[in-house]
Amino acid sequence: xxxxxxxxxxxxxxxxxxxxxxSHEMESGQRKDAAGKLVPAWYIQEVTASxxxxxxLAAEWGPAVSKNPFMQxxxxxxxxxDKVAVTWKDNKGDTRTDEATVS
Amino acid sequence: MQTRRETLKQSAVVxxxxxxxxxxxFAQAAFNKVxxxxxxxxxxxxxxxxxxxxxSKDVTITGPDIAENGAVVPLGASTTxxxxxxxxxxxxxxxxxxxALFHVSDSIExxxxxxxxxxxxxDVYAVAIMADGKAFFAKKEVKVxxxxxxG
Numbered sequence: 001x002x003x004x005x006x007x008x009x010x011x012x013x014x015x016x017x018x019x020x021x022x023s024h025e026m027e028s029g030q031r032k033d034a035a036g037k038l039v040p041a042w043y044i045q046e047v048t049a050s051x052x053x054x055x056x057l058a059a060e061w062g063p064a065v066s067k068n069p070f071m072q073x074x075x076x077x078x079x080x081x082d083k084v085a086v087t088w089k090d091n092k093g094d095t096r097t098d099e100a101t102v103s
Numbered sequence: 104m105q106t107r108r109e110t111l112k113q114s115a116v117v118x119x120x121x122x123x124x125x126x127x128x129f130a131q132a133a134f135n136k137v138x139x140x141x142x143x144x145x146x147x148x149x150x151x152x153x154x155x156x157x158x159s160k161d162v163t164i165t166g167p168d169i170a171e172n173g174a175v176v177p178l179g180a181s182t183t184x185x186x187x188x189x190x191x192x193x194x195x196x197x198x199x200x201x202x203a204l205f206h207v208s209d210s211i212e213x214x215x216x217x218x219x220x221x222x223x224x225x226d227v228y229a230v231a232i233m234a235d236g237k238a239f240f241a242k243k244e245v246k247v248x249x250x251x252x253x254g
Contacts (some may be wrong), residue, residue, distance in 0.1 A: 015212070026220075030198055030222075054210075055208075056208055056210045057205070057206070057208065057211050058205075058206040058208075059203060059204060059205045059206065059215075060135055060139070060203070060206075061202070062199055062202055062203065063220075064194060064197050064199065064201075064219050064220050065203055065217060065218065065219060065220070066174055066175045066176070066218040066219055066220050067174065067175075069218060070216075071215070071216070072179075072215065073205075073211060073216075075210060075211055076211065076212060
């Protein structure tokens with residue numbers, strides 16, 4: 001199981017800026033190991049975010065997103081105390097969900 | 104400085120392309136493998152559902168002028184256009200152009216930031232695809248002094 005994400009959600013007015021730092025290798029599939037063999041691609045494909053259980057964001061990523069990916073987005077109508085959950089799924093089927101409270 | 108000829112050429116390449124049938128709906132956003140396998144900016148935008156592509160001031164791409172490390176290049180895409188369905192971030196000279204695709208919903212602003220890998224100096228694109236298949240892009244040149252493909 002992958003390491004937890006770091007999620008920070010900050011409300012300003014009627015919006016909340018959410019910053020997510022995920023822990024993932026994001027292997028591009030272009031790189032070769034010491035023996036000269038290609039390292040198979042291993043990257044996050046799908047990212048979803050929800051506010052109080054209602055999905056607000058879906059994103060698809062390619063292998064060109066950098067290692068330990070960072071993502072920032074802005075949710076409308078979110079206020080302090082709301083719960084933001086972020087889920088990712090990689091191309092090996094591994095998945096992880098973490099939750100944070102808007103402050 | 105971009106000449107009018109270059110702008111026309113870029114627009115013309117995709118202007119004739121037909122929209123792929125149907126957008127991936129928000130609830131059932133399956134991984135758009137075709138778009139992520141596409142080699143060029145135009146092919147990727149087309150695979151994501153763009154029927155036409157035009158440069159627009161209402162779409163913004165943010166990134167550094169010079170990236171010292173191509174493995175981590177902070178890129179941001181945003182648009183002020185209403186009715187945008189998808190926002191794409193692309194790096195032209197990467198092995199596959201498309202970096203990330205965001206589905207925009209009513210409860211989220213069309214303003215995203217992430218970090219990308221870049222193999223070499225290249226133009227980076229933000230493409231906003233509207234509900235009717237029109238697509239608008241903005242581009243910016245990012246110089247990379249150390250490539251990101253070595254990992």
